[in-house]
Amino acid sequence: MKKVLLMSFIMFLIVSVFVLPVQARTAFEIRGSDTQVNLTANLAEVFMEMNKDAVISVTGGGSGTGIAAIINNQVSLANSSREISAAELAQAQERGVEPVRIVIALDGLSVIVNEDNPLEELTVDQIGAIFRGEITNWAELGGNDQEISLYGRQSNSGTYVFFREYVVKADYSEDKMRMNGNAQIVEGVLNDKSAIGYVGVGYTAEDGKVRDGLKIVKVAKDADSPYVTPLDPTNVADGSYPVARPLHHYSNGLPEGMVREYIEFVLSEEGQQVAVDSGFYPITEEYREINRKNLAW
Amino acid sequence: MRREIREKAIELFFLLNSLVVIIVLIGIFYILLSNSIPAFREIGLNEFFTSARWNPTSFSKIEYGILSKIVSTLMITFGAMIFAVPLGVATAAYLSEIADPKVRQILKPVIEILAGIPSVVIGFLGIVLLGPYIARTFNLSNGLNALNGAILLAIMSLPTIISLSEDAISAVPKSYKNASLALGASRWQTLVKVTIPSALSGIIAAIMLGMGRAIGETMTVLMATGNAPRMPSSIFSSLQTMTATIAIELGEVPHHTTHYYALFAIGLVLFVMTFIVNLVSDIILHKYQEVE
Numbered sequence: 001m002k003k004v005l006l007m008s009f010i011m012f013l014i015v016s017v018f019v020l021p022v023q024a025r026t027a028f029e030i031r032g033s034d035t036q037v038n039l040t041a042n043l044a045e046v047f048m049e050m051n052k053d054a055v056i057s058v059t060g061g062g063s064g065t066g067i068a069a070i071i072n073n074q075v076s077l078a079n080s081s082r083e084i085s086a087a088e089l090a091q092a093q094e095r096g097v098e099p100v101r102i103v104i105a106l107d108g109l110s111v112i113v114n115e116d117n118p119l120e121e122l123t124v125d126q127i128g129a130i131f132r133g134e135i136t137n138w139a140e141l142g143g144n145d146q147e148i149s150l151y152g153r154q155s156n157s158g159t160y161v162f163f164r165e166y167v168v169k170a171d172y173s174e175d176k177m178r179m180n181g182n183a184q185i186v187e188g189v190l191n192d193k194s195a196i197g198y199v200g201v202g203y204t205a206e207d208g209k210v211r212d213g214l215k216i217v218k219v220a221k222d223a224d225s226p227y228v229t230p231l232d233p234t235n236v237a238d239g240s241y242p243v244a245r246p247l248h249h250y251s252n253g254l255p256e257g258m259v260r261e262y263i264e265f266v267l268s269e270e271g272q273q274v275a276v277d278s279g280f281y282p283i284t285e286e287y288r289e290i291n292r293k294n295l296a297w
Numbered sequence: 298m299r300r301e302i303r304e305k306a307i308e309l310f311f312l313l314n315s316l317v318v319i320i321v322l323i324g325i326f327y328i329l330l331s332n333s334i335p336a337f338r339e340i341g342l343n344e345f346f347t348s349a350r351w352n353p354t355s356f357s358k359i360e361y362g363i364l365s366k367i368v369s370t371l372m373i374t375f376g377a378m379i380f381a382v383p384l385g386v387a388t389a390a391y392l393s394e395i396a397d398p399k400v401r402q403i404l405k406p407v408i409e410i411l412a413g414i415p416s417v418v419i420g421f422l423g424i425v426l427l428g429p430y431i432a433r434t435f436n437l438s439n440g441l442n443a444l445n446g447a448i449l450l451a452i453m454s455l456p457t458i459i460s461l462s463e464d465a466i467s468a469v470p471k472s473y474k475n476a477s478l479a480l481g482a483s484r485w486q487t488l489v490k491v492t493i494p495s496a497l498s499g500i501i502a503a504i505m506l507g508m509g510r511a512i513g514e515t516m517t518v519l520m521a522t523g524n525a526p527r528m529p530s531s532i533f534s535s536l537q538t539m540t541a542t543i544a545i546e547l548g549e550v551p552h553h554t555t556h557y558y559a560l561f562a563i564g565l566v567l568f569v570m571t572f573i574v575n576l577v578s579d580i581i582l583h584k585y586q587e588v589e
Contacts, residue, residue: 061548062548062549064548064549065548065549068548068549068551087551091551146438147438149438149439154524154545154546155353155354155545155546155549156545156546156548156549164356168356169356170356170357171352171355171356171357171358174350174525174526174527175525175527175535176525177441177523177524177525177535178523178524178525178526178537178545179523179524180519180520184424187424187425188439188441191428191429191432191439192432192438192439193438194438195438195439
């Protein structure tokens, strides 16, 4: 009996000395953007497949939540679909945190309407006017005589901030419904014939095809430019799709150890293929350059 | 002697236990109040209570008016009561006066199970079931509006209303009913003219408690009412309640900013509202016990 106790005690010591520290070193958390949650979960899954001793947990909550978590030093990586703001950067530095920006994929932020809407294309200005509440009926744009219902994200969302900054350029209409996630916006637009909404391109497709009942609007920079679709990767890569944006990880200082290995994987050919499989697009040379500079690799 | 000491000690122990609840309550109130005062100072009571525009992360003009949120909260709460009160009281009357004991034995636990359904599940049903149904029925483009929220809240406050009203109706002395029946009144007349009026204060207290439940509900209304910040103009308006605002914005707000304090101030207003509702129900209940 004593022997058994002694043995189990020794086993316990061995486990705590060798196994636990290894686990502590290789488990880390990524938190933030709801747009990037599926993408990051897929990346983490493939990475964990390759590195059996890595444990990555991915959670959402919105880009603002992710950046707040990196400022408070609660997570290893933040997911953010917008760049960190000057105020947030100052807050981080105040606490001794040095956020490093890493671009992991590109998103053609898609403007979606119900399939029954006859409208095919819009300019950025028109979309802005719709979301500012200046255009309130589809008839004004040559569509059916229907009140437009607006679907968008809540203020903790990076997509909310990005879209306001680059498309709406003013406050959103007070009639815009603030939905809890990309998936809810898609759900809303599917059920509402007079809806318009904005979501990450990764949420518009199912098994490589646009979801039934959904239509992705072709968007032009201005009335003189061609109308292009975000579904064609080249439009996003060459910048002809006007509401394309980079998706980020933010780390505190240069990533080290397992986090570094993970980032290397994300930026590798294989990692970028995972991004494509998740419905997003690989990063271009322009962003690779930014990554090289920020990461000093 | 020894036994006396022991009993005193046990008594003290229970006293301390009940004090803990009071201390927690005072603590919550203190935190709410101390974090709200900077908001009132920085925003001004006037803007806070009379402006209908709430936009703390605005592109151009930052505003902190909670009027539309108070109106939204009251609107779906009273809306919920319009559905829940007749249904709840009728069910309670049926259960205690008319139903066969066997039927009651099945119905009562089932109604109490309704109270156990998580609010997120009810909110989900609001999106996928009730919303599209409202849209079809009233020929709207979508069903994420005040009516949807009110119906869901009615469902959620029904168990409270039914269960407490039933207790109140059962507590009406049998002699009242016997007297009424002996005078030649029918069962219906007895129920409507004698039993329910006698139990009225208990029923009102039940309604108030159900209402307190509805005011504070968060997840369901956050999911089902669409969260458009505009002042609601009809029951088909999409609206954002006070609880939903706090839940959505508290996660990302930088600490110790005006926005942060303003969210606490909303919490304080909400606390005062539910406190009043509970206080009124308590007063009514006390009156009713005195009559007994």
